[in-house]
Each structure stands twice: as structure tokens, then as C-alpha cells.
Amino acid sequence: MKHKSLYVIGALLVVFAMLLGACAPQPAATTEAPPPTEAPATEAPATEAPAATEAPATEAPAGYEAMKVEAASCDYGGLIKSIEAVDELTVKFTMCVPDPAMPVKVAFSAFQIYPSEYLEATGGGGDLVEKPIGTGPYMLEAWNRGENVILKRYDNYWGEKAMAPTAIFRWSQEGPQKLIELQAGTVDGIDNVAPDDIETVQNDPNLQLTPRDPFNIFYVGFNNTFAPFDNEKVRQAIAMGIDRQRIVEQFYPVGSSVADQFLPVGLLARADESKWYDFDVEAAKALLAEAGFPDGFETTITYRNVFRGYLPELPVVAQDLQA
Secondary structure, three states: OOOOOOOOOOOOOOOEEEEEEEOOOOOOOOOOOOOOOOOOOOOOOOOOOOOOOOOOOOOOOOOOOOEEEEOOOHHHOOOEEEEEEEEOOEEEEEEOOOOOOHHHHOOOHHHOOOOHHHHHHHOOOOHHHHOOOOOOOEEEEEEEOOOEEEEEEOOOOOOOOOOOOEEEEEOOOOHHHHHHHHHHOOOOOOOOOOHHHHHHHHOOOOOOOOOOOOOOOEEEEEOOOOOOOOOHHHHHHHHHOOOHHHHHHHHOOOOOEEOOOOOOOOOOOOOOOOOOOOOOHHHHHHHHHHOOOOOOOOOOOOOOOOOEOOEOOHHHHHHHHHO
16 A cells, blocks of 8 residues: 555643552553564675766655655644655654654554545545554454454455454453353453452463553543632642542452552653652641632542453442542
8 A cells, every 4th residue: 555645643631630540460462563674784705896886776666655744843832843754664753852652652543554545535534433444464344333343354464364264352341241251161362350350260270361561540530621620729639538549459450559640650751759649638628628618519520431450340439439
């Protein structure tokens, strides 16, 4: 396919957040593309070389057209100065400022590289979600919303071919139900094992638990443009008023830890000197009083009820926060 145009969507959402905790031993699998190879170095023969001649100019492969999209300056406020298609297989990002997290960010879907004719035909709209173009060993066959995603093997894949002709991904809000299906043999594997089921999996000789390092956190965010959360003291008071240690001990898998900042453990950009607020009920009440709420106030906790390893039982945690 031609890569003559690049498509990047950038979004940065800054929230003032209370950090609670993260960490769950969960299965994971990754594949890596084969490393590039270099041509072996060659030496000139010991005989006298002929007069030097200019190497003939090389032309880009037929159908390839180089392209570069560049901001007039970095005053627009973003991180990326330009994006350039260097050749058929190379895309170059030029940054406005150094960004050590950029290699991690490019793994997100916003940085997918698409053929320009596809973007021009679809306008870069909803078709990117409904009919994605990928480069993996499987391609999308069906997406039954709320039920499953069905993938079929792509036989022309550039790397190691997929073993199974079909892969079906289903999701469930019930952790115990997923384990029941795994034990019954109706599924080949499950992700995000419920904390209460980890010991069961470990004690079952027919099952294998594959832990992976945590790379996530759970946080509660405030919209600081709405009262009373536009008051910094209110946000600080709520941050101090939640016993995060108890929540992690009660509702998280063994081995979980209390988050001490917004960035998860293992991220290179973490600042070790940045720490979150300690649990202090009296200090929280005092701050609320200073903010004009000596008797507190009512608000609504909104959450998305999905099962995650870093937040296994969200409704229970929400009820605990409410209490």
C-alpha cells in the first residue's frame, strides 16, 4: 500500500486526580517484528581501483510518493513539528521539544499509519473504527457490538503466520463467569483474572496463571471547571479523605500497591520525588470547612462498569468511595 500521507490525532487531557492503586497479575502475549538486517561490509580488492565514477541516481519505487506535513512553527502548542514519509517503510516524527515518552505514545491507535487514498476516501471519520486497516496476522471479520470480535487469519501477513484460522474475543463484566468458561473448556484463555479466583487458578493443574508487570493505575478525576471542584481545597480534601491503602487491601489482587503519583510504576518518565497526599480525615474536614463546606456537600460518582485487572470490582469500590 502507499504511505504517502500520514494521519495523527493528538489529544492531551489534563485532570486533577486522586490516585488509588494498581497492579494485577494477568496474562499477556506480545509479538515482535524481526529486527532489520544490515548488508555485510565489503572491502575493495588489493588491486588498483578504476577512476571513481558518480553512482547513478536511484528512483523511488513505482507508486510511492514522498510527503511531509509540517507546522509553520511550534507556537501552536503541540509536541510534533513535522511528520514525514521518508520511504515506503519509514515515517519520521520531528519534535518541538524532547519527549522521552514518544516511543510509548506511538504504540497508540492515534499514531497508526494509513494509506492516503483511504483517508481521502473516508475523510478520516468513523470508518477508521468500523473498517480499520492493520498490518497484523489477523484481519477483522465481524464486530458484534457488546458480544464479540471475530478475526480471521491473514495469509499474506509479512511475518510469522497465525496458527489458528480464527480468533474470537469476547468480554464479560463477571470475573467468576469467565473462570467457569475456562474450566469448562469453552474458551482457550481469559484475561484479567478476578482477585478471588487467582488462588483457584494456581491450584488447578489444568490451568496456568501468567503474571505480567503492572502498567496502570486507578484514579478518580474531577472536572475543575464545575463547582465545588473548581476550589482547589475541595479537591485536596477529597484526596486526603480516601483511605487508599484500605481499598487496595480489600479489593485488589495480592501484590497490588497504593499509587503515590499519577504515573504508574515502571514508566520511565516517573518523578520519584512526586508523592500524593497522605490519608488524613481531620485535615480533609478542615480543608472543606475552609472552602466553605463545613457540613460537606452532595455529588455524584460516575463510572464505567467494566472489569479491569487494575479495578476488578468497580461497583464495590464506588460504593466504598461513597461511604
